[in-house]
Amino acid sequence: MRVLVTRAERAGQKTAKRLLGLGFEAAMLPLAKPVHAPENALKALSQPHSALIVTSTEAIAALAAIKDKLHPHFSTPVFAVGSATAKAAGVLGFENVRAANGDGAALASLLHTQHQTDNAPLLYLAGYPRAKTLERALDALGMAYRICEIYRMGTIAYQVHDIARHLDDKPVDAVLLYSAETAKRFCALPFNASTLELFASARFLCLSQNVADHMTPPFNTRLFAALHPDEESLLSLI
Known part of the structure; x- marks a missing residue:
């Protein structure tokens, strides 16, 4: 399973390492610095x-x-x-x-x-x-x-080609979202038809229901909120 980490670089690297230890493939797209x-x-x-x-x-x-x-x-x-x-x-x-x-x-x-x-x-x-x-x-x-x-x-400004490059032009199965601001930043990214296709079957895993509430179309389906607002609970959704 391929999981996209949207946290800032320092924290995101820790999460990516944890995902690898759990047997998942991690991709990085930090949305803020x-x-x-x-x-x-x-x-x-x-x-x-x-x-x-x-x-x-x-x-x-x-x-x-x-x-x-x-x-x-x-x-x-x-x-x-x-x-x-x-x-x-x-x-x-x-x-x-x-x-x-x-x-x-x-x-x-x-x-x-x-x-x-x-x-x-x-x-x-x-x-x-x-x-x-x-x-x-x-x-x-x-x-x-x-x-x-x-x-x-x-906020880190991305162009369409930046998104494809970070994902190696490969689809992701899940996207981790840790805050309402991150959700808003993700939905505001400059997607086109080909980059949207990379998320066609992705589940959006949110740290809380408040984070999920900030997801907008076409990403406000396949939403899942952690039972507790911590990474342990979030990763259990994968």
Whole structure:
């Protein structure tokens, strides 16, 4: 089975390696490229905060560039959206990391039940663009927080021939989609009749129903959403 990975290059390579280990053939078509702004994190960390929030391993990758300056903050509580992000934070050096089960609402609930604020706001080290699920949930709970954008995901511009080249002009059986933004980027690609044919029988495997909801014709059939918003559940759909 041939599976298309649409994640950014660094994360996509990890997924491709995992697919190969499971006996699948992996093709890569990264749809976005991260631009890190770790200096924003340093400014935000210099202001009072009671805990850190991270919702992506890309945020941890952005922080890695300033690891030597993070030592005073490694004891600060970190609340991560899921196990992969939590693991990355621990590897970087954070000592007190807790993980939710993979989405913003669950993360807000975890913060509400397990974190006692000390009159300082939470610090959300975020990316752009992003879903606002976490922010809406924190607002509903009345929890104070600040947002610091430490990376942006820039769309990679492809021509029709680029798509065919990345796929080696061979059909794919499944497409992995990890976010609503990725779904929108995929549907906006410049397909023609021959490149559309490469996806004629592909299943579109989405990290959540929210991701699936952003798929548009002709790709909004053969949609499958993971039961849980994590890669383990997503790959189980293949």
